[in-house]
Ligand code: SAM
């Protein structure tokens with residue numbers, strides 16, 4: 231294929247990561263990245279349906295693309311991702327000008343589907359109901375990639391989710407939990423490090439249950455067991471027959487990934503509070519490259535609401551786990567996700583969330599107004615939906631509680647010298663640079679000479695606000711080693 235493509239992503243890191251892989255596949259097929267939708271030959275919309283009114287955004291964008299396609303019939307439009315998985319026929323019906331509709335389990339088929347569309351001369355819809363567990367090549371991380379930045383990369387360690395949180399559409403659109411083989415993840419990180427990636431973020435919906443399914447597969451695999459176990463479960467499991475009874479722990483993965491040469495920072499998202507294990511805390515404390523940042527989604531501080539959400543913990547248990555993490559990991563920053571206005575949430579429930587949020591002293595939070603996702607349990611409780619203005623007022627109060635602790639957290643860094651991974655010039659003031667500390671705090675600072683994105687520098691923090699730190703550069707610790715664009719070929 232020749233021409234240009236544009237991928238527009240709506241949604242979470244998983245989607246961003248899938249988009250990088252779709253871009254990688256299109257480039258491997260001969261297309262080049264284009265600047266804008268108006269001139270591109272192929273436009274991919276990678277959709278999300280976890281929150282908000284994703285449908286309206288998608289159909290709004292598709293409306294605009296329709297007028298473009300009327301003018302340029304050769305334009306090819308692909309709709310991928312969660313919303314495509316959920317709304318398959320609806321998209322084909324409402325937007326017949328879409329050329330390919332593909333789901334979350336067939337990111338690897340993007341190019342073939344475009345070719346099929348051309349051969350067939352009519353739109354192609356392919357939605358697989360689940361990922362083929364045996365085919366680990368289907369993990370988005372195993373595909374070619376065009377990374378958004380050359381020095382940092384996402385690595386999917388697990389797809390889908392086996393939990394059943396009452397508000398969440400993920401299990402329906404991403405399927406059951408499948409762990410990527412241990413050896414495969416370490417190989418991917420090693421290859422990325424050779425390409426100059428120094429920071430990796432491990433992605434999964436519940437990283438602490440990583441490996442549960444792999445043990446079952448290792449047990450049932452009778453051929454050349456040691457090799458298979460090593461690949462599936464990690465080298466330690468391969469060395470001892472009895473170890474196959476023990477599933478590989480996320481903690482072991484952190485240790486293995488964290489010791490890959492060239493990897494200076496390891497992050498991950500998200501651990502589920504009910505499964506946050508002491509081994510994970512120990513690995514975070516002991517492996518120098520694992521960053522002192524824990525994103526631990528709370529969702530609510532009210533026990534009745536947590537029970538109705540099927541989260542599997544109480545507020546007290548959450549705070550205990552958090553205290554254990556803070557006690558075990560020096561200088562830990564903690565962020566969270568909280569939903570406001572879950573069906574049936576009372577003033578007392580909302581108040582409980584404020585109290586827990588204040589006690590948890592979060593350094594930041596993604597706060598969401600509950601949005602009913604058709605097909606989920608909570609969406610059936612329409613008679614208990616919280617009125618929009620009530621939810622908005624509760625959100626306001628929650629935000630001010632979180633802002634207070636994030637501001638205090640940021641202020642506590644003033645006077646310290648922090649290691650910063652440089653992202654580039656600050657958007658508001660191009661004479662300054664922007665980057666992130668190990669705790670994932672945003673820093674704007676005055677450079678001491680030219681510094682390229684991907685460099686590690688030390689910065690003395692001179693000031694702080696609710697959202698960021700300010701400071702001045704002290705030293706260059708390490709320059710970047712990545713090339714500007716990195717096509718990573720999968721083996
Ligand atoms: N697996 C992660 C966990 O268990 O916390 C969360 C993954 S979800 C993709 C990201 C966040 O979206 C959730 O933590 C939740 O706060 C939010 N979210 C999910 N469904 C939602 C809904 N129906 N309405 C509002 N927020 C929602």
Ligand code: SF4
Nearest residue numbers: 391393395398400435
């Ligand atoms: Fe959704 Fe719950 Fe699974 Fe997270 S753990 S993806 S919130 S079902």
